[in-house]
Amino acid sequence: MPTLPPERRRSTEAETHQLRQAAESFGTDAERYDRARPRYPDALVNRIATRGARVLDVGCGTGIVARQLQAAGCEVLGVEPDVRMADVARRLGIEVDAATFEAWDPGGREFDAVVAGQAWHWVDPVVGAAKAAQVLRRGGRLAAFWNVFQLPPELAEAFAAVYRRVLSNSPFNLDALTKQPLDGYRALLDKAVDGMRAAGAFSEPEEWRYEWEWSYTRDAWLDQVPTHGALTRLPPDKLAEALEGIGAAIDKVGGGFTMGYTTVAVTATRTGEVR
16 A cells, blocks of 8 residues: 555655654564565666666665666665664665665765665655756666555455554555555655656656566465555554454455556656756
């Protein structure tokens, strides 16, 4: 589900990136996050950066995107404010600077691409785009992207019912599970576009989309659920209740299901100087 509450999605950019408690809640179980979260389509990774490219991964987390880029032949540096996530990334072979992107010191380094997988909404979109332009070589690419999932209809309704019961006071948009999934991300995409335009150093932003599927067993999906933004800070008893309800719903459809994903990217190339 979308990781930002609906009132925040209607709010200003400054308020969005200041949700630091939510942004830094994913490191509570960083090993699970790395194990369970989906990867990104090879077609997207290969389109962003070519072999030998120097890439900056903003909000790199445990290095999921960074390792895919490394496998494609890129030299990758991560920037990650959560030291728990950064430690996992380092153990898995990624060089990481521990900082928010806004406060990070590039030290004169220059990159062929700046990327952010499932993370750009935690960055001030205007400040972040301007900083990306400063560290990108001319012609280099900024790409912010998200994996957006679409549950099978019968599971979407069942999961939504569980979340409404367990997360009755949650600020998150629980109805997003049963609606068109990209609707919940539109504000994030628009803010990314607006930030790139405001920097004044990029080509007109483009939106790329990649459709794909992944099959989950009951256990594999339950492993991922605690890493979702609406549940990362739940008390143990409430999390257990949510997992029990979701597991029961999956059992009713045969113990597994196929998830539809759309990976959507907002991207632009650096063409000039920052305003």
